[in-house]
Amino acid sequence: MATNTFKIWRGDAEGGALQDYSTEVTEGMVVLDAVHQIQAEQAPDLAVRWNCKAGKCGSCSAEVNGMPRLMCMTRLNSLPMDEPVSIEPMRAFPPVKDLVTDVSWNYKVKKTIRPFKPRAPDAEDGTWRMDQADVDRVMEFRKCIECYLCQDVCHVLREHHKHEEFVGPRFFVYAAALEMHPLDEETRSKELWEEGGIGYCNITKCCTNVCPENITITDNAIIPLKERVVDQVFDPVSRAFRVLSGRKGKAP
Amino acid sequence: MPEFPTHEYDVLIIGAGGAGLRAAVEAAGQGVTVGVICKSLLGKAHTVMAEGGAAAALANVDERDGWRVHFADTMRGGQYLSNWKMAEIHAKEAPDRIRELEAWGALFDRTEDGRILQRNFGGHAYPRLAHVGDRTGLEMIRALQDHGVHQGIDFQMECTVTRLLLAGGRVVGAFAYDRDRGRFRVFHAKAVVVATGGLGKAFRITSNSWEGTGDGHALAYEAGAELLDMEFVQFHPTGMVWPPSVRGILVTEGVRGEGGVLRNSEGERFMFDNVPELYKSQTADTEEEGWRYCTGDPNARRPPELLTRDHVARSILKEVEEGRGSPHGGAFLDIAWLREKIPNHADHIKRKLPSMYHQFKQLADLDITEEPMEVGPTTHYAMGGVRVDAETQMSVVPGLFAAGECAAGLHGANRLGGNSLSDLLVFGMRAGEHAARFARENGLEGLDDAAVAGAAEAALAPFEGDQTAGENPYQIQYDLQDIMQDRVGIIRDGSKLESALEGIAQLRARAKAASAPGSREYNSGWHTALDLGHLLTVAEAIARAALEREESRGAQTRDDFPDKDPEWGKVNLVLTKGESGQMEIERVPIPPITEDLAQIIEEMG
Numbered sequence: 001m002a003t004n005t006f007k008i009w010r011g012d013a014e015g016g017a018l019q020d021y022s023t024e025v026t027e028g029m030v031v032l033d034a035v036h037q038i039q040a041e042q043a044p045d046l047a048v049r050w051n052c053k054a055g056k057c058g059s060c061s062a063e064v065n066g067m068p069r070l071m072c073m074t075r076l077n078s079l080p081m082d083e084p085v086s087i088e089p090m091r092a093f094p095p096v097k098d099l100v101t102d103v104s105w106n107y108k109v110k111k112t113i114r115p116f117k118p119r120a121p122d123a124e125d126g127t128w129r130m131d132q133a134d135v136d137r138v139m140e141f142r143k144c145i146e147c148y149l150c151q152d153v154c155h156v157l158r159e160h161h162k163h164e165e166f167v168g169p170r171f172f173v174y175a176a177a178l179e180m181h182p183l184d185e186e187t188r189s190k191e192l193w194e195e196g197g198i199g200y201c202n203i204t205k206c207c208t209n210v211c212p213e214n215i216t217i218t219d220n221a222i223i224p225l226k227e228r229v230v231d232q233v234f235d236p237v238s239r240a241f242r243v244l245s246g247r248k249g250k251a252p
Numbered sequence: 253m254p255e256f257p258t259h260e261y262d263v264l265i266i267g268a269g270g271a272g273l274r275a276a277v278e279a280a281g282q283g284v285t286v287g288v289i290c291k292s293l294l295g296k297a298h299t300v301m302a303e304g305g306a307a308a309a310l311a312n313v314d315e316r317d318g319w320r321v322h323f324a325d326t327m328r329g330g331q332y333l334s335n336w337k338m339a340e341i342h343a344k345e346a347p348d349r350i351r352e353l354e355a356w357g358a359l360f361d362r363t364e365d366g367r368i369l370q371r372n373f374g375g376h377a378y379p380r381l382a383h384v385g386d387r388t389g390l391e392m393i394r395a396l397q398d399h400g401v402h403q404g405i406d407f408q409m410e411c412t413v414t415r416l417l418l419a420g421g422r423v424v425g426a427f428a429y430d431r432d433r434g435r436f437r438v439f440h441a442k443a444v445v446v447a448t449g450g451l452g453k454a455f456r457i458t459s460n461s462w463e464g465t466g467d468g469h470a471l472a473y474e475a476g477a478e479l480l481d482m483e484f485v486q487f488h489p490t491g492m493v494w495p496p497s498v499r500g501i502l503v504t505e506g507v508r509g510e511g512g513v514l515r516n517s518e519g520e521r522f523m524f525d526n527v528p529e530l531y532k533s534q535t536a537d538t539e540e541e542g543w544r545y546c547t548g549d550p551n552a553r554r555p556p557e558l559l560t561r562d563h564v565a566r567s568i569l570k571e572v573e574e575g576r577g578s579p580h581g582g583a584f585l586d587i588a589w590l591r592e593k594i595p596n597h598a599d600h601i602k603r604k605l606p607s608m609y610h611q612f613k614q615l616a617d618l619d620i621t622e623e624p625m626e627v628g629p630t631t632h633y634a635m636g637g638v639r640v641d642a643e644t645q646m647s648v649v650p651g652l653f654a655a656g657e658c659a660a661g662l663h664g665a666n667r668l669g670g671n672s673l674s675d676l677l678v679f680g681m682r683a684g685e686h687a688a689r690f691a692r693e694n695g696l697e698g699l700d701d702a703a704v705a706g707a708a709e710a711a712l713a714p715f716e717g718d719q720t721a722g723e724n725p726y727q728i729q730y731d732l733q734d735i736m737q738d739r740v741g742i743i744r745d746g747s748k749l750e751s752a753l754e755g756i757a758q759l760r761a762r763a764k765a766a767s768a769p770g771s772r773e774y775n776s777g778w779h780t781a782l783d784l785g786h787l788l789t790v791a792e793a794i795a796r797a798a799l800e801r802e803e804s805r806g807a808q809t810r811d812d813f814p815d816k817d818p819e820w821g822k823v824n825l826v827l828t829k830g831e832s833g834q835m836e837i838e839r840v841p842i843p844p845i846t847e848d849l850a851q852i853i854e855e856m857g
Binding site: 012026027028029030033039040044045046047048049050051052053054055056057058059073075096097098100102103104107110111115116118123126127128129130131132135138139142143145146178181182183184 | 292293294295296298300301351354355356357359360361362365366367369384385387390391394398399401402407409432461462463494495496497498501502606607610611614615616617724725726768769770771773774775776777778
């Protein structure tokens with residue numbers, strides 16, 4: 001049994017600092033286990049948000065050694081254990097207390113996205129027939145556990161604080177799931193451009209890199225949405241321009 | 253009396269898992285105002301953990317299926333203690349509840365002809381579980397959540413109820429605190445639905461998250477409702493056993509549905525030697541027949557790994573006790589063996605069981621397409637809960653409804669896998685519908701100021717007194733979990749249960765002195781101290797009912813009464829709070845079943 005030092009950010013909206021805690025590290029432990037152990041033994045008022053402890057609910061998002069991670073899925077033996085482990089709250093959201101941040105902005109943003117609207121049922125029994133291949137296309141997006149790590153890492157939110165003008169990678173994934181849903185018949189391109197701020201994304205793929213569900217956010221969600229925006233918002237002028245200039249574009 | 257921020261609704265729903273959300277959507281659809289209290293953030297409730305699927309006799313995969321078969325399977329699984337009316341309603345209404353989720357955006361895996369695909373699961377005669385990979389619960393929660401936020405429902409996130417408020421002989425609301433600031437809130441409503449889920453945190457090894465502290469069970473009990481079937485706690489046979497920090501996390505039954513087999517340290521498929529009489533005629537005789545069943549052969553019978561959860565859990569325990577367990581005290585669950593049957597078996601497994609692949613790879617450093625998993629029983633589900641009317645889901649307390657895991661009746665002595673997701677849809681909807689009706693038919697009763705003041709005082713107790721000399725609430729919870737795990741677990745006996753009740757009584761005294769240093773802001777020590785009251789109530793209810801029921805049936809195994817007793821098959825146990833505050837237990841006869849339902853059971857064997 002070895003003990004290790006954990007530098008945990010303690011504080012609130014007024015400010016805070018990293019505080020050192022030493023605790024025993026045993027086989028198979030994840031970062032969340034260490035936080036819980038410290039909470040139970042030394043700091044009962046240490047605030048941490050968590051729930052399923054199996055990477056399925058997306059509650060325990062934090063920055064571990066500076067990287068946005070789910071604490072429940074980060075094994076200590078995957079980190080350098082000869083130095084202290086730093087654990088800090090997500091920086092793209094206002095701090096509430098210690099490791100807990102105020103993520104309510106995300107819930108407000110989601111409500112602004114035009115909801116699912118299915119086409120009329122096409123089967124005799126009043127339901128729909130769908131091909132597995134069409135279901136599979138959006139499955140990747142529907143795996144999202146809403147941990148908001150992609151929002152945390154996105155420089156448009158994290159550095160430039162464009163929360164009022166930009167919905168962030170999570171909600172591009174959400175919009176993509178709706179746009180590509182085999183039954184949905186709404187169009188969201190104009191809103192994604194005008195209110196969603198999709199133009200701010202300059203496809204650095206930071207979001208894709210931190211997604212614990214391995215959703216290919218940039219390539220599979222954001223870029224196709226950007227293409228739709230080009231096709232549906234800037235038609236017919238830009239489309240004519242593309243045709244005339246010989247540039248390839250996606251058919252509407 | 254101190255003033256607290258007060259929220260007023262027609263219908264207040266406590267809990268935002270599948271049952272709570274389905275109830276909220278229904279009530280909002282009826283045109284009443286609805287508030288939902290979530291203990292966590294919206295969309296994080298324990299329903300997201302449900303993996304295998306939702307049972308509904310859609311008959312998309314096997315035409316022989318229908319509500320009658322589903323009804324009979326549920327009754328058999330529950331060892332005939334289930335509320336037969338609820339079992340009938342559930343079997344009849346589940347298909348519509350699944351189909352309407354699609355209209356709200358949920359996506360399920362498809363059959364060749366484009367309908368909802370269904371998979372095999374323990375105790376179900378035909379492939380019956382609508383599913384999407386192994387993350388069905390997340391899909392359902394997300395569909396309900398994303399639909400619900402556009403229905404005008406008011407969601408109160410990270411808010412915990414400590415007491416239900418009563419006045420004029422009915423429920424009138426709830427007293428709660430918010431997690432971030434620790435401020436008190438009063439919820440004033442015409443009808444209240446408790447949909448708080450389970451109580452697994454009363455045990456040391458559990459698949460439940462920190463939220464599963466039996467809140468709805470205890471809140472309703474304290475408010476005068478009856479608790480039913482509390483002795484029946486489901487120990488899921490396959491939880492992770494290694495590494496220690498993840499012990500108890502669920503390994504879906506879907507692994508076995510897809511062909512996964514259980515072996516002991518000697519490589520034997522020991523389940524073939526553990527087939528109970530009641531299931532002999534429905535179980536495969538050979539490994540080859542079992543595999544054919546998993547591939548969808550309608551003429552094959554199910555492999556013994558897909559017997560009901562209570563049987564499989566006990567069988568694993570027996571292997572471990574007799575020295576044939578895996579290195580960390582479980583059994584081997586092998587899906588990697590499919591390499592003998594399927595080309596590209598690794599891709600197949602990753603497609604069918606993506607979360608399981610991910611979970612083992614990341615948490616145990618194990619590739620399930622290459623190596624067997626180590627699994628063992630984990631506390632999973634409470635069959636027992638608030639006793640409700642089968643049609644309306646109302647308890648004996650006027651205006652107080654319950655749905656989902658914290659309600660009881662459907663599952664009897666043992667729940668079939670897949671029946672919980674359909675349960676929460678069917679009865680969540682009914683609870684929402686009838687709570688809305690109750691709200692329309694009954695005005696808003698005034699709050700009782702003294703009751704509100706009393707609730708506030710009790711909630712502040714952990715901050716009173718000597719903070720340094722007080723008890724650590726976490727330690728009390730650990731001690732309770734040890735008592736429940738060791739003395740009220742899978743194998744029980746009278747003397748262990750009696751000693752558990754003594755231990756629980758001692759913990760109650762210690763819990764009174766539990767203290768929480770620090771402020772009221774996001775203070776989990778304080779929250780744990782407040783949850784203890786609920787946990788101790790459900791722990792006592794489980795132990796008392798387990799002691800009273802002197803037989804082994806379904807999830808209850810008594811070493812001192814190893815056989816099923818037909819006399820005990822005629823009664824349910826009901827617990828209520830007595831006049832002087834003590835817990836009282838009563839044997840309540842099961843009402844005679846109607847002739848048509850009896851005939852279905854007869855025919856389906």
